[in-house]
Amino acid sequence: MDIEQNQAELIDNFVKQASAQKGTALGSVILEATSHPSLFAFSEILAVPTVAELEGTENSVYLKVLQLFAHGTWSDYRSNCSSLPQLVPDQVLKLKQLTVLTLAETNKVLPYDELMMELDVMNVRELEDFLINECMYAGIVRGKLDQLRRCFEIQFAAGRDLRPGQLGSMIQTLSNWLGTSDNLLVSIQEKIKWADTMSELDKKHRKEVEARVEEVKKSVSVKKLQTVSRPKLSSEGSRISTLNLVE
Numbered sequence: 001m002d003i004e005q006n007q008a009e010l011i012d013n014f015v016k017q018a019s020a021q022k023g024t025a026l027g028s029v030i031l032e033a034t035s036h037p038s039l040f041a042f043s044e045i046l047a048v049p050t051v052a053e054l055e056g057t058e059n060s061v062y063l064k065v066l067q068l069f070a071h072g073t074w075s076d077y078r079s080n081c082s083s084l085p086q087l088v089p090d091q092v093l094k095l096k097q098l099t100v101l102t103l104a105e106t107n108k109v110l111p112y113d114e115l116m117m118e119l120d121v122m123n124v125r126e127l128e129d130f131l132i133n134e135c136m137y138a139g140i141v142r143g144k145l146d147q148l149r150r151c152f153e154i155q156f157a158a159g160r161d162l163r164p165g166q167l168g169s170m171i172q173t174l175s176n177w178l179g180t181s182d183n184l185l186v187s188i189q190e191k192i193k194w195a196d197t198m199s200e201l202d203k204k205h206r207k208e209v210e211a212r213v214e215e216v217k218k219s220v221s222v223k224k225l226q227t228v229s230r231p232k233l234s235s236e237g238s239r240i241s242t243l244n245l246v247e
Contacts, residue, residue, distance in 0.1 A: 006038055007038070007039065007040065007041055010036060010038060010039045011039070011041060011044050011045070014029065014032075014033045014039070014045050015044050015045055015048055017029045017032075018030075018045055018048040018050060018051050019048050019049075019050060021050060022050050022053070023054075023057070023059050024059055026050065026051060026054065026059065026062055027059065027062045030045075030051075030062045030065055030066050031065075031088070031091075033045055033066070033069075034065060034066065034069045034091050034094060035088060035090035035091050035094065036090075036094075037090070037094075037138070038138075040094075040097070040098065040101070040140060040158060040160070041070075041160070041161055042066055042069050042070040042161055043070055043161040043162065045066060046063075046066055046067065046070055046161075051063060051066065061083075061084065061085060064083070064084060065084060065085065068080075068084065068095070069091075069094065069095060069098065070160075070161040071160070071161060071163045071164075072095070072098075073095070073098065073099040073102050073118065074092075074095050074096050074099045074118060074119060074120060075099070075118055077095060078120070093134060096119050096120075096130070096134075097134060097135060097138065097140060098160060099118055099119060100115070100119070100131070100135055100140075100141060100157075101140060101141070101157050101158055101159070101160050102160060103115070103118060104141060104154045104157035105157070105159075105160070107154075108153065108154040108155075109151050109152070109153055109154070110151060110152045110154065111150060111151050112124055112127060112150040112151060112152070113150070115127055115131075115152065124147075124150070128145055128147075131143075131145065131152055132145070139158075140157070140158045141154060141156060141157045141158070142154075142155045142156040142157075143155045143156070
């Protein structure tokens, strides 16, 4: 099944489950969602009214966990673990996968040292096994492990949920890109027009050169004919003069 289609079906399923539960009962839904091996987007679940109503209640910790998986990283969890419930192994794995996606948002070449620190991994072998088995095989990233340079070169990374305030920044980035693209298009069109003009001038110049060459050829041919004809006339004239002398 296509990964996007699978995500959409999973999200729809968990949204329906969350909509049918309230309070403490949402804890098991959120635990299942944040542990699921194929789910990497949580904003739709966060938007469910019964989930949003957890804010400020005794069950708000479940909301914080869901927010962590929607926008946070493994480092965020370690920094706030005292106010959050202990994660189960599947949640730990999921949060580390999401951490790689977050790092890939801003840098397409991720140094091993940075990855080991962010993922709390002790050695290169463990890191590479994680990137291959838990990230690339899962289809959330594609890239190349460069052992010589000690880095992970990202070729593709799935996107995460937009963080609060990130939409405006993204719109501005896209607007800047659109403006740059428009300017580039104008520049390309101008270069095409210039190339067409130069091509026409080149054709005109070529025709002029060819015409000039033809004129030169004709001129040379005429001169050759004149040069060949003159000795014959001179020889005939000499013969006549000689006959006259004999007589």
